[in-house]
Each structure stands twice: as C-alpha cells, then as structure tokens.
Amino acid sequence: MDADRFFGGLGRGRLRGCPAVVDARGWVDLDWEAGGVLWSDFADKFGFRAGTSSKDWPAIAEPAPSVVWDLSPIFAGAYPGGFLAGASAVAGLVLGTLQDCTDWYETVVFHDWVHPSGLFRPHAVDEPQEVSGWDTGGLFPNGDYTIFVGRDHAFGxxxxxxxxxxxxxxxxxxxxxxxxxxxxxxKILRQRDR
Known part of the structure; x- marks a missing residue:
C-alpha cells in the first residue's frame, strides 16, 4: 500500500515506500525517517519543547480549544484505590477519547520525543491495559510524555x-x-476556549 494513502496524506509525499504493518494491539512501528517527518510536522505546528522545569511549560503552544487537566492528585496517590487505579482511569479516558475521535479503521499518530513516532489504531483494543506500556507514557504520562494527535492535527x-x-x-x-x-x-490548570 502506498504510504501517503495509508497515512492520509501526512508527510506530503515524503513517506513513499514506508512499510505499514499493524500489530495485534493496533501499533504501526515507523522507521526513524518516517517517524522523523511526522515528528517534525508536529513539533513545528505546536512548538514542542521538552522540559522538566516549570520554566519550560507548557510543552506545546496549546491551541484553541484546549483544556489542561491536573494529574497531580493521581501522582500523589489521592485517587480512590491509589496511583495505579488513578492512572488506569486516566488511561481509560485517553483511550476512549481517541476511540470517540476516530472510526474503527483509523489510526492516530503517537509521538515519542526520543524514539521513532508510530501510528496507533485505538479501536484495536478494548481496555487500556491491552496497550503495551500504557502506564509509562503509552496512555498515561508516567516518566515520559503521552502524545497522540489526529492525522490532520485537528485533535490530540x-x-x-x-x-x-x-x-x-x-x-x-x-x-x-x-x-x-x-x-x-x-481541576483544570488552563483552558483556551473556541
């Protein structure tokens, strides 16, 4: 299959010849070149900057509309059942939101700022725990960013x-x-209205 057709036009012709193999859990691994094209498009559009210090936040130029939710109660273990229960609940919200924003056959782009980007088909799984690494950057940002964007960057x-x-x-x-x-x-930390 032609990569441009598979990726819905992402990369504007720069991804021809990329293999597109969806594994049993909905992931499409991309090589560094293809992932780099998608990462550059994302970083350029949203101005991504990594940072562990508050002077470097937010990590992107948050578009309108957007809502930034506070995860600190989850990290503090204040969610009923503790950290793992809270992380699982948030991961369920993330997965469900991605499913609501896509048709069953569609993929979203998953970005990792230090590894190759990939594609993820949200409807390939029913529960967050079916997603490899769901609790360490996959669907919950524990130790790494969680970054999913629609193929046209219309949501993420x-x-x-x-x-x-x-x-x-x-x-x-x-x-x-x-x-x-x-x-x-x-708790909402920041919000940009429509």
Whole structure:
C-alpha cells in the first residue's frame, strides 16, 4: 500500500515506500525517517519543547480549544484505590477519547520525543491495559510524555509527566473527553476556549 494513502496524506509525499504493518494491539512501528517527518510536522505546528522545569511549560503552544487537566492528585496517590487505579482511569479516558475521535479503521499518530513516532489504531483494543506500556507514557504520562494527535492535527492529547498534566485539544477531543470524564479529573490548570 502506498504510504501517503495509508497515512492520509501526512508527510506530503515524503513517506513513499514506508512499510505499514499493524500489530495485534493496533501499533504501526515507523522507521526513524518516517517517524522523523511526522515528528517534525508536529513539533513545528505546536512548538514542542521538552522540559522538566516549570520554566519550560507548557510543552506545546496549546491551541484553541484546549483544556489542561491536573494529574497531580493521581501522582500523589489521592485517587480512590491509589496511583495505579488513578492512572488506569486516566488511561481509560485517553483511550476512549481517541476511540470517540476516530472510526474503527483509523489510526492516530503517537509521538515519542526520543524514539521513532508510530501510528496507533485505538479501536484495536478494548481496555487500556491491552496497550503495551500504557502506564509509562503509552496512555498515561508516567516518566515520559503521552502524545497522540489526529492525522490532520485537528485533535490530540498530550500528557506531561513533569508538569503532571493532560492537555486535551481540538473540538472532537475536548468534547469527547468532557463527556467521558465523570469525576476522574477535577481541576483544570488552563483552558483556551473556541
């Protein structure tokens, strides 16, 4: 299959010949070149900058609309059942939001700022725990960023492990997340309206 067709036009012709193999859990591994193209597009559009210090936050130029949720109660173990229960609940919100924003056959781009980017098909799994590494940057930003964006950058989710925050942006994601969040996350750190 032609990579441009598979990626929905991402890369504007620069990804021809990339293999696209979806594994049993919905992941498409990309090589450094293909992942680099997608990463550059994301970093350029959103101005990504990594940082462990508050002077470097937020990690992206948060688009409108966006809502940035406070994850510090989860990290502090204040969620009923403790850290793992809270992380699992947030991962469920992230997965469900991605499923609400995509059709069953669609993929979203998953970015890792130090490893090759990839594609993820949210409908390939039913539970967050089916996603390899769900609790360490996959669906919850524990020790690494969680970065998912729609193929056209119209929506996305960025979890920041050092700010302990979750930025949900774009109309479909903001609406889907709000509809699913029934008291899991309560405090909003920042918000940009439509």
């Amino acid at each position: 989710i960025l979890g920041h492990p050092w700010e302990q925050s979750l930025c949900v942006f774009g109309d479909p994601a903001v609406d889907a997340f709000a509809a699913r969040n029934h008291g899991v996350l309560e």
